Amino acid sequence: MARRYYGQYCGLAHAVDLVGERWALLIVRDLLVSPKRFTDLKRGLPRIPTNVLSARLKELEGAGVVRRHVLPRPDGSVVYELTDYGNELEDIVLALGRWGARTLGEPGADDIVTADALIMAMRSTFRPEAARDMTASYELRVGDVVIHVRVDDGDLEVAEGGLPDAGLVIETGPAIKALMAGELGPEQAIADGQVALTGPADLLHRFVQTFRI
Amino acid sequence: MARRYYGQYCGLAHAVDLVGERWALLIVRDLLVSPKRFTDLKRGLPRIPTNVLSARLKELEGAGVVRRHVLPRPDGSVVYELTDYGNELEDIVLALGRWGARTLGEPGADDIVTADALIMAMRSTFRPEAARDMTASYELRVGDVVIHVRVDDGDLEVAEGGLPDAGLVIETGPAIKALMAGELGPEQAIADGQVALTGPADLLHRFVQTFRI
DNA sequence: CTGGATCCCTCACGATACTG
């Protein structure tokens, strides 16, 4: 807004003005999963300084991407959520995540995986054409993050937390990236101990066909 | 790359590491139109300091997005072009430009429009479903930028420069955004003198139906 | 305890000048 960085009358330049600042798209990523409070955002983005988070939220609000919502009393707390306009970034964020995942190497020592990041990763790698008429459910544990995935007749639903009646529980670590990229075969991953299953092993094949980098 | 800004093992965070720096996506935008030399890039992005352009090109090269290519003698000059991986940003850049264009206001006093920006804008607003079986050609003059557009049986081709046998020459200014967003009707635009035509006026209707923010 | 604001330091960015 204020800062006219680029001096170009161009949709892309304007978009980058709105969401091109340093943490902005990661904030949008987390808000695409669900509305959140300041502290929730901070927890999902541990390395962001609070002043920067505060500044980004104000900028995104001013840009019409995020809405600040005060919950009714007695709670009275503040929730940030995407506007309709902000929600329309979903396809872009998913596509960019897919693009970036293709050159994602091994995780660094202090890299973390958050539930929201994993949820968006599953959404971005989902291949509807491979999931046609398919129904399956998975509980996915990566490090200490637990999410679950339901594929219901070709529709996808991903959310945080476990799933007691999951068809398959997949317990793994960073190897999940190699697995989903096809760099590591399911059998190999199990044999190496990089993936542990609770449930029928052939479901893992369907999993890697459904979610693919 | 070097700077681990985000500390997250996530495709999106990695993508933002690669192309999230301050001028990076605009450089990519211009390279999506055609390979360019350092000075050409500088001319299309007048406000970028040369050291920053230099740094971005090195980073993008290191990221595998841009390739530095030395032309054969006696020319011996250097050309920057997108790698295959870089080219795969096209849909994302187009989508982001479309998203940003929706909230693009009036141009600032010192905003410029470059040929490359306009070419990408035409590509991003093209609606194939509206251009089915259509054949048309336009020369488009916005300020002192001249490009031409061919719609050939549903296929789009946009490039810099005039087109002597264009079906319609459209001469306009910033009003083109309002026109393409449907905020300004074609007749109104002509009546106001915000658009001048050389050729049949009804082609302008087809133009605004084919290219739409 | 949530939701920030403040302070200080560093480094990336921006402007300009200059060189092979």
Next chain:
DNA sequence: CAGTATCGTGAGGGATCCAG
């Protein structure tokens, strides 16, 4: 033409502090 060198400024990083 294709950058490198220099230098000032402001945004980001990190820790701490404060109000409701």
